[in-house]
Amino acid sequence: MAKQYDVLFRLLMLGDSGVGKTCMLRRFTESYFDSSHISTIGVDFKMRTLELDGTRVRVQIWDTAGQERYQTITKQYYRRAQGIIFVYDITSESSFQHLVKWAGDVDEYAPGKVQKILVGNKSDEETSRKVSKDQGSKLAETYGMEFFETSASTSDNISEAFTRMTQLVLRAHERDVDDLLGSLDDYLEKASLEEEKGGDAQKTCAC
Numbered sequence: 054m055a056k057q058y059d060v061l062f063r064l065l066m067l068g069d070s071g072v073g074k075t076c077m078l079r080r081f082t083e084s085y086f087d088s089s090h091i092s093t094i095g096v097d098f099k100m101r102t103l104e105l106d107g108t109r110v111r112v113q114i115w116d117t118a119g120q121e122r123y124q125t126i127t128k129q130y131y132r133r134a135q136g137i138i139f140v141y142d143i144t145s146e147s148s149f150q151h152l153v154k155w156a157g158d159v160d161e162y163a164p165g166k167v168q169k170i171l172v173g174n175k176s177d178e179e180t181s182r183k184v185s186k187d188q189g190s191k192l193a194e195t196y197g198m199e200f201f202e203t204s205a206s207t208s209d210n211i212s213e214a215f216t217r218m219t220q221l222v223l224r225a226h227e228r229d230v231d232d233l234l235g236s237l238d239d240y241l242e243k244a245s246l247e248e249e250k251g252g253d254a255q256k257t258c259a260c
């Protein structure tokens with residue numbers, strides 16, 4: 054069966070417990086919002102395929118537990134990620150302050166080439182806001198990241214944030230992807246020639 058995508062990337066969501074990581078992921082992958090909070094245990098993931106600049110990108114998005122007691126487990130996933138989404142809750146000052154810790158952990162455990170964005174979630178809760186948009190934007194600038202305010206509840210900016218994250222990763226790995234697609238083209242050409250000759254060609258494409 055033909056492969057449904059060209060490349061596979063792994064993204065990781067980090068941030069305090071309750072900021073809305075699971076809800077954001079559900080909104081993006083299943084267009085669904087649940088107002089209950091069931092804490093993630095360890096890690097969980099969901100997939101979605103996007104078509105970007107003519108490339109079919111399959112993203113495997115890892116949702117990590119924000120609770121401290123799972124940190125030993127979640128840190129093991131840092132080094133396998135190509136993109137990291139830092140999330141805080143705009144109604145929680147502490148979740149914003151803790152970003153220093155999350156970013157420090159990533160510097161320690163994640164690969165240098167990893168792409169990062171900053172997201173302030175729950176933008177629908179304007180009346181309970183504790184972190185201004187300006188504060189979020191300035192912190193993102195300090196870290197050299199792009200910044201989004203999102204709402205998993207209303208869906209505002211959710212697709213934009215995940216899509217941009219994926220695009221940044223795709224661009225950072227453009228050369229690898231070009232090499233991969235080039236070898237895939239060679240393979241398909243060879244396979245069709247073999248088919249014409251009645252032969253059989255096989256290749257396992259690991260990305």
Ligand SMILES: Nc1nc2c(ncn2[C@@H]2O[C@H](COP(=O)(O)OP(=O)(O)OP(=O)(O)O)[C@@H](O)[C@H]2O)c(=O)[nH]1
Binds near residue numbers: 092175178
């Ligand atoms: N108003 C509003 N509530 C939200 C939003 N996103 C999440 N929530 C609520 O915030 C609570 C926590 O959401 P989760 O997605 O479970 O939080 P989490 O970051 O995955 O938490 P952990 O798994 O413990 O790390 C839930 O009650 C959600 O309904 C949002 O955009 N707006």
